[in-house]
């Protein structure tokens with residue numbers, strides 16, 4: 109049987125689960141993968157007390173990256189600075205890399221893959237997107253003969269859990285977030301999940317694979333779910349949609365748009381049915397149409413499963429290293445992908461006010477597909493304002509933001525207006 113000698117740095121949720129799996133039940137990987145994976149050294153700054161297994165532990169993580177007997181350096185500490193330094197040192201020492209670090213790959217992927225290529229080693233990063241659901245493998249292997257046109261994914265389990273609770277149990281955003289934290293699904297500081305950063309990082313990694321763009325998280329437009337209210341959830345339901353946080357990427361004439369925003373998804377789309385903390389990714393290819401991947405997107409065991417799958421791949425010679433010398437497709441600077449939009453506004457309860465709003469849409473050449481006056485809400489004085497929902501025709505993000513500003517500046521409009529995309533699935 110083949111053997112693979114590894115060093116693991118980071119013994120938190122994911123590192124702990126990887127070490128547990130490989131130490132306590134190596135038979136499954138040996139039987140399924142035909143490889144004996146040996147942990148030669150673990151890097152843990154707290155030392156042996158943090159690693160309750162019979163493995164050598166060093167408190168000096170750099171020592172692991174330089175261990176001459178190790179074939180693969182497994183980086184599971186997270187963050188960018190130290191992780192990058194450790195990976196670069198390991199690559200220069202001729203080691204293959206496996207990492208779950210989406211923050212690092214989505215910002216420094218190009219540099220790291222170039223370095224890996226120069227040194228003839230592999231970087232496995234399956235665990236960086238959708239945890240235990242093998243979406244990177246799908247893109248790099250199963251769909252290798254296809255041109256991807258677009259992808260749409262629910263890539264953050266925490267936000268999906270919160271939106272599911274708001275939809276299924278009428279929870280408020282704050283209560284749903286608290287429940288997610290109590291269950292260990294959301295971090296004590298959930299900012300990067302809730303504001304869309306995490307999903308955007310993952311979307312930029314998918315874009316590099318699907319559309320041959322640079323790994324460039326800064327080119328991804330994104331927003332969070334903080335502004336979604338129970339009214340939006342209710343109106344979406346009434347109109348036949350679920351609200352999901354959707355990471356979306358598409359390519360048209362070599363120009364790529366990638367984004368991650370709360371989005372209305374029609375109930376007849378598979379993505380609208382993905383509940384709780386689950387992840388799903390729909391990939392639409394030119395010749396075969398849509399394929400959909402569904403499963404757990406995070407958690408120690410699912411993420412460890414992806415890390416170990418990468419180790420087995422590396423033992424089999426891995427994939428060709430990503431070709432960073434090929435001409436890359438570029439991101440669109442204008443955010444010009446067009447979507448139908450949902451606008452939620454409160455309009456003065458007086459003759460002609462709604463007509464004035466609709467004439468503004470006409471003036472901007474934006475069609476209105478539906479304009480619905482909703483029942484008054486408890487927090488609005490019906491004498492003064494009425495809630496109105498408008499579904500517009502397809503417009504770009506720039507057009508939508510300009511429209512938002514114009515509506516908000518009207519004296520007939522109360523408070524800030526909300527707008528969300530509607531997913532245009534084929």
Ligand SMILES: NC(=O)c1ccc[n+]([C@@H]2O[C@H](COP(=O)([O-])OP(=O)(O)OC[C@H]3O[C@@H](n4cnc5c(N)ncnc54)[C@H](OP(=O)(O)O)[C@@H]3O)[C@@H](O)[C@H]2O)c1
Nearest residue numbers: 118119120121122123153184185186208209406407408411
């Ligand atoms: N958790 C998930 O479900 C999940 C899913 C997909 C991807 N990931 C990715 O997997 C990676 C690890 O996540 P995790 O949830 O396992 O994190 P975690 O539980 O916080 O564990 C991080 C580990 O790295 C160590 N570490 C952090 N900074 C260090 C430093 N400067 N020097 C030395 N050791 C350091 C920590 O040591 P101490 O214990 O001493 O602090 C801990 O052992 C991250 O890149 C994350 O984005 C996680």
